[in-house]
Amino acid sequence: xxxxxxxxxxxxxxxxxxxxxxxxxxxxxxxxxxxxxxxxxxxxxxxxxxxxxxxxxxxxxxxxxxxxxxxxxxxxxxxxxxxxxxxxxxxxxxxxxxxxxxxxxxxxxxxxx
Amino acid sequence: xxxxxxxxxxxxxxxxxxxxxxxxxxxxxxxxxxxxxxxxxxxxxxxxxxxxxxxxxxxxxxxxxxxxxxxxxxxxxxxxxxxxxxxxxxxxxxxxxxxxxxxxxxxxxxx
Numbered sequence: 001x002x003x004x005x006x007x008x009x010x011x012x013x014x015x016x017x018x019x020x021x022x023x024x025x026x027x028x029x030x031x032x033x034x035x036x037x038x039x040x041x042x043x044x045x046x047x048x049x050x051x052x053x054x055x056x057x058x059x060x061x062x063x064x065x066x067x068x069x070x071x072x073x074x075x076x077x078x079x080x081x082x083x084x085x086x087x088x089x090x091x092x093x094x095x096x097x098x099x100x101x102x103x104x105x106x107x108x109x110x111x112x113x
Numbered sequence: 114x115x116x117x118x119x120x121x122x123x124x125x126x127x128x129x130x131x132x133x134x135x136x137x138x139x140x141x142x143x144x145x146x147x148x149x150x151x152x153x154x155x156x157x158x159x160x161x162x163x164x165x166x167x168x169x170x171x172x173x174x175x176x177x178x179x180x181x182x183x184x185x186x187x188x189x190x191x192x193x194x195x196x197x198x199x200x201x202x203x204x205x206x207x208x209x210x211x212x213x214x215x216x217x218x219x220x221x222x223x224x
Contacts (some may be wrong), residue, residue, distance in 0.1 A: 032211075034211055036214075042216050042217075043117075043119075043201060043214040043215050043216040043217050044156075044201065044203075044214040045214075046211045046212075046213075049211050059211070090155065090156075099144055099145045099161065099163055099205070101147055101158045101161055102147075102158075102203075102211075102212055103158070104155040104156050104157075105155060106154045106155050107154045107155060
């Protein structure tokens with residue numbers, strides 16, 4: 001069966017510090033991978049998605065970046081965090097075919113102070 | 114631009130009540146509509162709807178899609194406190210790879 005791991009679960013970082021959130025998927029190959037952010041009281045905002053190694057598409061311009069160094073690994077990064085980067089970050093994967101649900105990691109609660 | 118709108122944004126009911134959550138969408142080349150339940154962390158999948166008028170059912174939860182009205186409803190009968198959660202609606206279309214989510218409906222079921 002497929003599983004998705006996301007860490008850390010919570011993170012408190014000072015403004016201007018770097019960020020690295022990691023997500024890995026097990027039990028499947030060639031997944032589509034996604035990073036979403038959920039601000040309080042709001043829906044999920046798509047940040048990045050990837051359909052293959054080294055292929056990253058950005059949906060929202062910002063000071064975050066994403067990388068996919070391996071087929072089942074997706075990393076969200078920032079060189080310098082802003083207060084506005086606080087939120088709940090969710091990694092997800094799909095099978096990359098039509099009419100397929102997304103499976104989510106447990107999320108990372110990021111607080112920038 | 115694709116749009117998914119959920120209503121109401123929040124709802125408080127008593128145990129045993131029946132609730133109906135709404136989701137409407139404007140997307141290019143619709144493929145499917147999905148419902149998720151989010152309690153504390155990861156959203157968990159409830160239903161996927163692709164065909165109009167066919168009800169999907171799981172226990173006390175059911176959902177139906179109306180492609181003519183570009184909408185879907187999620188019904189929960191005999192609500193329990195464990196139904197308290199954010200219910201998210203998402204739409205998949207040909208215009209992108211990712212699901213487009215609404216803002217969610219926050220449901221609180223009181224004893």
